[in-house]
Amino acid sequence: MWEKNPILLLILATGAILVGTLVTMVLPFAWVNTEADRIQSVTPYTALQQEGRDIYIREGCNNCHTQTVRPLVAEVIRYGDYSKSGEFVYDRPFLWGSKRTGPDLARIGGKYPDEWHYKHMASPRSMVPRTNMPAYGWLSKNSLDPQMIERKMNVLGFPYTSEEIKALEGKNEMDAMVAYLQKLGTGIPWRQATTTTIVGDLKNPYTRIGHAAMKPWEEIYTANCAACHGGHMEGDIGPELDVADMDDSDLFEIIYNGVPDDGMPPFSSLGADKVWKLVNFLKDFYTAEEQK
Numbered sequence: 062m063w064e065k066n067p068i069l070l071l072i073l074a075t076g077a078i079l080v081g082t083l084v085t086m087v088l089p090f091a092w093v094n095t096e097a098d099r100i101q102s103v104t105p106y107t108a109l110q111q112e113g114r115d116i117y118i119r120e121g122c123n124n125c126h127t128q129t130v131r132p133l134v135a136e137v138i139r140y141g142d143y144s145k146s147g148e149f150v151y152d153r154p155f156l157w158g159s160k161r162t163g164p165d166l167a168r169i170g171g172k173y174p175d176e177w178h179y180k181h182m183a184s185p186r187s188m189v190p191r192t193n194m195p196a197y198g199w200l201s202k203n204s205l206d207p208q209m210i211e212r213k214m215n216v217l218g219f220p221y222t223s224e225e226i227k228a229l230e231g232k233n234e235m236d237a238m239v240a241y242l243q244k245l246g247t248g249i250p251w252r253q254a255t256t257t258t259i260v261g262d263l264k265n266p267y268t269r270i271g272h273a274a275m276k277p278w279e280e281i282y283t284a285n286c287a288a289c290h291g292g293h294m295e296g297d298i299g300p301e302l303d304v305a306d307m308d309d310s311d312l313f314e315i316i317y318n319g320v321p322d323d324g325m326p327p328f329s330s331l332g333a334d335k336v337w338k339l340v341n342f343l344k345d346f347y348t349a350e351e352q353k
């Protein structure tokens with residue numbers, strides 16, 4: 062009936078589309094990015110971090126990395142607290158993305174020490190042998206242009222101090238990138254608030270089964286720990302692992318929960334069994350060394 066009357070159909074169709082637009086676009090704009098949405102602890106990027114962000118966009122890092130942790134259990138366990146809209150008020154444009162060739166980076170800040178990032182960016186395969194992330198070592202050869210950065214900060218209306226702009230002298234693009242990565246996701250103090258509750262008592266399920274039998278567990282160490290603690294626990298980015306005097310359960314907790322903001326990431330994602338294997342492997346390593 063209506064479809065026989067083109068004018069009426071046009072008016073009704075336009076009306077229907079307008080209602081849809083209103084509900085899905087205009088209303089959310091009124092809800093998010095309002096004052097109520099702001100998080101006090103979220104601060105603007107410094108000049109150095111903002112420049113790192115521009116290089117991140119220029120290099121297309123967002124083609125392989127997302128920057129948003131969805132509120133799903135599996136994501137929160139892997140990456141940390143899910144993203145809040147108020148955390149992105151200074152992101153112009155935002156870099157949430159949808160393509161995860163590499164892991165999400167929304168909570169990367171504070172996960173590793175600066176030194177880890179410098180090494181990883183220069184040669185990802187030296188840290189994670191099978192990664193397909195390209196190397197970006199040449200970023201260290203490009204120095205920053207403080208005047209250009211000052212102009213960009215002006216356009217965005219971001220606050221910066223003249224000291225901040227001056228401090229950019231002598232810095233290179235790699236410094237900017239690492240500063241930016243270390244800022245990501247740190248607007249809320251989620252890391253300090255996270256201690257994974259370990260189900261069950263902290264009793265070592267393995268008795269020391271002997272050096273030879275524990276040898277296969279070395280692979281867990283090599284894949285997850287060697288990049289920071291060295292191939293033979295001698296220490297590198299992280300300290301030497303002389304754990305002979307450490308309690309089994311304390312050692313388990315350090316590995317499982319990490320040391321928040323001190324550069325030791327949590328390894329709860331390995332599961333309790335593998336972490337216990339590591340505990341036994343580490344303790345056995347030093348006992349075996351002493352007996353030599």
Ligand code: HEC
Binds near residue numbers: 117120192
């Ligand atoms: C071809 C896809 C690809 C591109 C492009 C890429 N990455 Fe990656 N990235 C990966 C993969 C895969 C991993 C996981 C293995 C690893 O750590 O190398 C990764 C890991 C990382 C990690 C460590 C994450 C963690 O939680 O351990 C950081 C930081 C990172 N990338 C930053 C960058 C930056 C910055 C750029 C742009 C300059 C970039 N990536 C470009 C694929 C990519």
Ligand code: HEC
Binds near residue numbers: 286290303315
């Ligand atoms: C990104 C680098 C990094 C990785 C990967 C890493 N660690 Fe650590 N680890 C550190 C740093 C840094 C510290 C020192 C933390 C501090 O200052 O309290 C540390 C501390 C420790 C400690 C405490 C040492 C002590 O004497 O107090 C243990 C035990 C430990 N790590 C075990 C491991 C194990 C096992 C793995 C692999 C599953 C691992 N770490 C992976 C960086 C790392």
